[in-house]
Amino acid sequence: MTAASATPAADALEARFRRLSAIEGALGVLSWDRLVMMPPGGGDARAEQSATLGVLAHEILTAPEVGDLLEAAAAEPLAGWRAANLREMKRRHAHATALSSALVDAMARASAKSETAWRAARAESSFAGVRGPLGEVLRLTREAASAKAEVLGLEPYAALLDQYEPGGSVARIEGLFAELEAALPPILEAVLERQARAGDPEMPTGPFPVPAQRGLARDIMATLGFDFTHGRLDETLHPFCGGVPDDVRVTTRFSESGFVSGVMGVIHETGHALYERGLPAEWRGLPVGEARGMVLHESQSLLMEMQACRSPEFLAHLSGMARAAFGGDGSAWDPSNLRRIYTHVERGFIRVEADEVTYPLHVILRTRLERALLAGDLAVGDLPGAWNAGMRDLLGVTPPDDTRGCLQDIHWYDGAVGYFPTYTLGALAAAQLFAAATAADPAIVEAIGRGDFTRLLAWLRPNVHGKASSATTDEILTAATGAPLGAGAFLAHLKRRYLDG
Amino acid sequence: MTAASATPAADALEARFRRLSAIEGALGVLSWDRLVMMPPGGGDARAEQSATLGVLAHEILTAPEVGDLLEAAAAEPLAGWRAANLREMKRRHAHATALSSALVDAMARASAKSETAWRAARAESSFAGVRGPLGEVLRLTREAASAKAEVLGLEPYAALLDQYEPGGSVARIEGLFAELEAALPPILEAVLERQARAGDPEMPTGPFPVPAQRGLARDIMATLGFDFTHGRLDETLHPFCGGVPDDVRVTTRFSESGFVSGVMGVIHETGHALYERGLPAEWRGLPVGEARGMVLHESQSLLMEMQACRSPEFLAHLSGMARAAFGGDGSAWDPSNLRRIYTHVERGFIRVEADEVTYPLHVILRTRLERALLAGDLAVGDLPGAWNAGMRDLLGVTPPDDTRGCLQDIHWYDGAVGYFPTYTLGALAAAQLFAAATAADPAIVEAIGRGDFTRLLAWLRPNVHGKASSATTDEILTAATGAPLGAGAFLAHLKRRYLDG
Incomplete structure (x- = not known):
C-alpha cells in the first residue's frame, strides 16, 4: 500500500492540469491542420470541434472544486518547481474565472465580426467599415480589462499585458520605451546617412525554385538544431510556429522572386521552435x-533571426549554403553583399517588414495608441x-492610406490588446541574452560561422529554455545575464552592427 | 419567450451527442494526422491527447444522467428521424455502459501489447510469440462479449458483431455463408479453367512516376464525384478513409512499379468517402x-471498386486516362487487356490481395475461426x-508460413472480433445495390463509360447515403432493392463477369 500523499490537493490539481494540457495540445493540432491542411469546406465542422474542446x-x-483545491494546496508542503507550478495554476485560474461566460462569448463573437470587417476594410483601405465593430471589441476589452484588473490587483492595461507576458510591468515598459524613443531617432539618422553613402546592395538573381528553397530551409533549420523527428516544416500564407514541444510545427512561405526574406522567416520561427522543444x-x-x-x-x-543569423559570421556561412542551393554566382551572393541586404534600414510604413532599428518605433506607436484607446x-x-x-x-513618414x-x-481587430x-x-531580451551567451562562451560566434549552433544551444538550454515557467522573466534574465531586462545591450548592438567599423 | 419544449429529454440528449460527435471528429483529425503527418517523436504526446479526449x-x-434522460425521452412524442436518433443513442449508450472501466482499460492494454507482439511475430513468421498475448485478448473479449450479450439480449458473437454492424444477424450470416461456400468453389474452378485457356494478360510497362500517379488518382476521384473542397488525398503505408463528412481524408499508396493496384485502392477509399460525404x-x-x-x-x-469501376465500360474510360497520365502505348493499355488484369482470379494466401471470387472464402474461414475461438x-x-x-x-492451398x-x-490481435x-x-450488398441502381436507371453504366458518375450518385444519394442511420441495413436494402440482403445478385454478377460471354 502506498503512503497517503502529503500534497493531495496539489496532486489533484496537477492531474487536472495535465488533462487540460492534453486538450490544449489537441487544439494546437486542430489549429495547425486548419491553417495548413484543411480543405475550405471543412471550416464549419472544425469550428464545432475546436469550440467544443x-x-x-x-x-x-x-x-468550482479548482478554487477549493488551490486554496488547500497553498497550505501543502510544496517547494521548488511544484511551488512555481502552483503559482502558475493560480494565475491561469484567475484569468479564466475573472470573466463571465457571457463576456467571453460576447468577446469571441465581437472579435470574429470585427476581424471579418477588418479584412474587408483593409482590402478597400477604408477604416470607416471597421470603426463600429472595433469600437464594440474595445468596449468589451475595456470591460474584461477591468474585471481582470480587479482580480489580479493590476491596472487594466497591465491586466491585459499579463495574458501575454505574465508579470509584465507597465512602468518598466514606459521607462524602456522612453529610452528607446530618445535613443533611436539619432541612431536611425546616422545609419541612413551611412547607408546612403554606401549605395544600394545588389540583389541575387534567380531562378529560386520552391523545391530548392524548401531544401535550403530544411538545411538551415537542421543547422540551427531543429529536430525533424520531433517537428515538421510546411507552407502557409502567414508563417507561424505551432504544435507541442515534442511535435513542433513550423510553417513558412516561399516566394519565387527570392530567398532573402523567406530564409529569415524560417530562422525566426525556428527560434520559437527551439524554445518549445527545449x-x-x-x-x-x-x-x-x-x-x-x-x-x-x-x-x-x-536571438536567432537578428542576433545570431544576421551576424557577419553566419551570413558568410549562409552565402555558401544559398549559392549551393540555387547555383548562385557573382558578387551579389558574396557575404559582404548579403550583409548589406540583411542590415538594410528604412523608414517604412509596415511593422512586419521593418528592420531591427525602426521596429521598436512601430511598437512604441502601437503601445501608445492601444493604451489611449483602452483608457478612452x-x-x-x-x-x-x-x-x-x-x-x-516617430518615423518621419506619413502612410499614404489606412491599409x-x-x-x-x-491584433486590435481580433481582440488582442x-x-x-x-x-x-523580446528584441531587447534577445540582445541582452546573446551578449551574455557570447561573453560566457566567446567561441559561440565563430562556431555559428561554421554552421555549428550547438555551443549557442548549450547556453540557451539551461539559461532560458530549461527554466520554462519556474521563474519570472526578470528572474530568468537576471540569472542568465546579471541584470533584469534593459535597453543597453540592444542599443549597443545596433551601434556596433550599424555604425561601427 | 419560447414555449417550453415538449421533448426536453431528447433535446438535452441531442445537445450532448452533438458535443460527443465534435470530440469524435477531433479524434478523427488527430488520428489522420498521426498516420499521415506526425513526426515519429510526437507519438507520446499524441497518445496522451487522444486518450484524454x-x-x-x-x-x-x-x-449517470444519460440513462435517466434516455428513459424520459422514451415517453416523449418523438417521430421520424428523432425516434430513430433516440434508438441509436440508446444503442451507443448500451454498448458504452455494458463494460466496466476496468474491463475497457484491461482490453486497451492487452490489445496494445498483443498488437506489438503480432508485429514482431509476423516479421519472424512465428505464431509462438503472440500466442500468449492473443490468448489474453480473447479472454477479455469473451468477458466483454458476455457483458454486452446480457445488456443487448444477444448471443455473445452477435453482441460483438453489433459493434460494427448494428442489428447484424448471426443466423443470416450462417445462411448466406453456407450458400457462398456451396456456390463459390465450382465457380472458382470454372473461372480458373477459362482463365488458363486465355493465358496471362500483359502488364503495362512504366515508368510510373509518383507525381503522374497522384494526378491520375485525383482525376479519378474527381470523376467519381469526390469534392476536393471537402476532402484531401494523401499518402500512407496503409490506405484508409478518415476525417468527417464535411472534410473527408482519403489516403493511398503509390508504387513506382505500376498503377494497377494503386488506382483500385483509391477508388475503393473514394467509395467510402462518397458515402460519408453523402x-x-x-x-x-x-x-x-x-x-x-x-x-x-x-x-x-x-460498389465503386468491384461493380462500377471493374466494369468493361469504366475500364475503357480508365484506359484512356491511364494512357494520358503515363504516355502509355501498345496493347497492354487496351481496354480488353486492362479488363483481363482487373478480373484476374487466383487461389491466393492473402485476403487483402484477393479477387472478388475468392475473397468471400477468406472471410468465411476467419468468421468460422473467430466464432470457434470466442466460444472456446x-x-x-x-x-x-x-x-x-x-x-x-476452402481454397485448396496451404500457406507456406504463418505470415x-x-x-x-x-484484427484479432488488435481486439477486433x-x-x-x-x-x-458488404460485397453482397454492393452487387445487390448496383443491380437495383442499373435496373432503375439503365443509362448509369453507359454514363460510367464516359466517366460520368452523376447518374449513379443520383441513385445512391437518396437510396443509401441519405438514409444514414434512420433505418436498419435491411430496411435500407429492402427499400432500395426490393429485398433484404441476399447472395443472389453477387453470384449472378460473378457468373456474368467471369463465365458468360
Whole structure:
C-alpha cells in the first residue's frame, strides 16, 4: 500500500492540469491542420470541434472544486518547481474565472465580426467599415480589462499585458520605451546617412525554385538544431510556429522572386521552435513546464533571426549554403553583399517588414495608441489620424492610406490588446541574452560561422529554455545575464552592427 | 419567450451527442494526422491527447444522467428521424455502459501489447510469440462479449458483431455463408479453367512516376464525384478513409512499379468517402446522421471498386486516362487487356490481395475461426493448424508460413472480433445495390463509360447515403432493392463477369 500523499490537493490539481494540457495540445493540432491542411469546406465542422474542446478546457479550469483545491494546496508542503507550478495554476485560474461566460462569448463573437470587417476594410483601405465593430471589441476589452484588473490587483492595461507576458510591468515598459524613443531617432539618422553613402546592395538573381528553397530551409533549420523527428516544416500564407514541444510545427512561405526574406522567416520561427522543444520534458503537461511568456518567446526567435543569423559570421556561412542551393554566382551572393541586404534600414510604413532599428518605433506607436484607446483617451474614430500623426512624429513618414496605416495589423481587430510591447521587449531580451551567451562562451560566434549552433544551444538550454515557467522573466534574465531586462545591450548592438567599423 | 419544449429529454440528449460527435471528429483529425503527418517523436504526446479526449467522450456518453434522460425521452412524442436518433443513442449508450472501466482499460492494454507482439511475430513468421498475448485478448473479449450479450439480449458473437454492424444477424450470416461456400468453389474452378485457356494478360510497362500517379488518382476521384473542397488525398503505408463528412481524408499508396493496384485502392477509399460525404447535412453531429454500419460502408467502397469501376465500360474510360497520365502505348493499355488484369482470379494466401471470387472464402474461414475461438471450441495454440486446414478446405492451398497464414490480419490481435463478416456482407450488398441502381436507371453504366458518375450518385444519394442511420441495413436494402440482403445478385454478377460471354 502506498503512503497517503502529503500534497493531495496539489496532486489533484496537477492531474487536472495535465488533462487540460492534453486538450490544449489537441487544439494546437486542430489549429495547425486548419491553417495548413484543411480543405475550405471543412471550416464549419472544425469550428464545432475546436469550440467544443475549448468549452471542455474552460470547464476543467473553472470548475468550482479548482478554487477549493488551490486554496488547500497553498497550505501543502510544496517547494521548488511544484511551488512555481502552483503559482502558475493560480494565475491561469484567475484569468479564466475573472470573466463571465457571457463576456467571453460576447468577446469571441465581437472579435470574429470585427476581424471579418477588418479584412474587408483593409482590402478597400477604408477604416470607416471597421470603426463600429472595433469600437464594440474595445468596449468589451475595456470591460474584461477591468474585471481582470480587479482580480489580479493590476491596472487594466497591465491586466491585459499579463495574458501575454505574465508579470509584465507597465512602468518598466514606459521607462524602456522612453529610452528607446530618445535613443533611436539619432541612431536611425546616422545609419541612413551611412547607408546612403554606401549605395544600394545588389540583389541575387534567380531562378529560386520552391523545391530548392524548401531544401535550403530544411538545411538551415537542421543547422540551427531543429529536430525533424520531433517537428515538421510546411507552407502557409502567414508563417507561424505551432504544435507541442515534442511535435513542433513550423510553417513558412516561399516566394519565387527570392530567398532573402523567406530564409529569415524560417530562422525566426525556428527560434520559437527551439524554445518549445527545449522546455523540460519532466514538466510536460504542467503550467510550470510551459514557455514563460511572449517576451522570452520573441527573444528566442529574434536571438536567432537578428542576433545570431544576421551576424557577419553566419551570413558568410549562409552565402555558401544559398549559392549551393540555387547555383548562385557573382558578387551579389558574396557575404559582404548579403550583409548589406540583411542590415538594410528604412523608414517604412509596415511593422512586419521593418528592420531591427525602426521596429521598436512601430511598437512604441502601437503601445501608445492601444493604451489611449483602452483608457478612452482616444476615440476609435480618431485612430487613423492619431496613427498617421504618430508615424510622422516617430518615423518621419506619413502612410499614404489606412491599409499601410492603422489597418495593417490584425491584433486590435481580433481582440488582442496588450500584445504589441512584447515584440520590442523580446528584441531587447534577445540582445541582452546573446551578449551574455557570447561573453560566457566567446567561441559561440565563430562556431555559428561554421554552421555549428550547438555551443549557442548549450547556453540557451539551461539559461532560458530549461527554466520554462519556474521563474519570472526578470528572474530568468537576471540569472542568465546579471541584470533584469534593459535597453543597453540592444542599443549597443545596433551601434556596433550599424555604425561601427 | 419560447414555449417550453415538449421533448426536453431528447433535446438535452441531442445537445450532448452533438458535443460527443465534435470530440469524435477531433479524434478523427488527430488520428489522420498521426498516420499521415506526425513526426515519429510526437507519438507520446499524441497518445496522451487522444486518450484524454477518449476519456472525455466516454464520460459524456456514460454519465449517470444519460440513462435517466434516455428513459424520459422514451415517453416523449418523438417521430421520424428523432425516434430513430433516440434508438441509436440508446444503442451507443448500451454498448458504452455494458463494460466496466476496468474491463475497457484491461482490453486497451492487452490489445496494445498483443498488437506489438503480432508485429514482431509476423516479421519472424512465428505464431509462438503472440500466442500468449492473443490468448489474453480473447479472454477479455469473451468477458466483454458476455457483458454486452446480457445488456443487448444477444448471443455473445452477435453482441460483438453489433459493434460494427448494428442489428447484424448471426443466423443470416450462417445462411448466406453456407450458400457462398456451396456456390463459390465450382465457380472458382470454372473461372480458373477459362482463365488458363486465355493465358496471362500483359502488364503495362512504366515508368510510373509518383507525381503522374497522384494526378491520375485525383482525376479519378474527381470523376467519381469526390469534392476536393471537402476532402484531401494523401499518402500512407496503409490506405484508409478518415476525417468527417464535411472534410473527408482519403489516403493511398503509390508504387513506382505500376498503377494497377494503386488506382483500385483509391477508388475503393473514394467509395467510402462518397458515402460519408453523402450523409445528410441536417443530421450532422447526431447518431442518426452517421453511416449505418460496416456492411453498407463496405458496400459503397466495393460498389465503386468491384461493380462500377471493374466494369468493361469504366475500364475503357480508365484506359484512356491511364494512357494520358503515363504516355502509355501498345496493347497492354487496351481496354480488353486492362479488363483481363482487373478480373484476374487466383487461389491466393492473402485476403487483402484477393479477387472478388475468392475473397468471400477468406472471410468465411476467419468468421468460422473467430466464432470457434470466442466460444472456446478452438484453443489459441491450435489456430495455425486450423487456419491451414481451413485454407486447404476452402481454397485448396496451404500457406507456406504463418505470415501468409494466421498472422496476416491485424484484427484479432488488435481486439477486433466480429468484424470480418462485414467485408463479404458488404460485397453482397454492393452487387445487390448496383443491380437495383442499373435496373432503375439503365443509362448509369453507359454514363460510367464516359466517366460520368452523376447518374449513379443520383441513385445512391437518396437510396443509401441519405438514409444514414434512420433505418436498419435491411430496411435500407429492402427499400432500395426490393429485398433484404441476399447472395443472389453477387453470384449472378460473378457468373456474368467471369463465365458468360
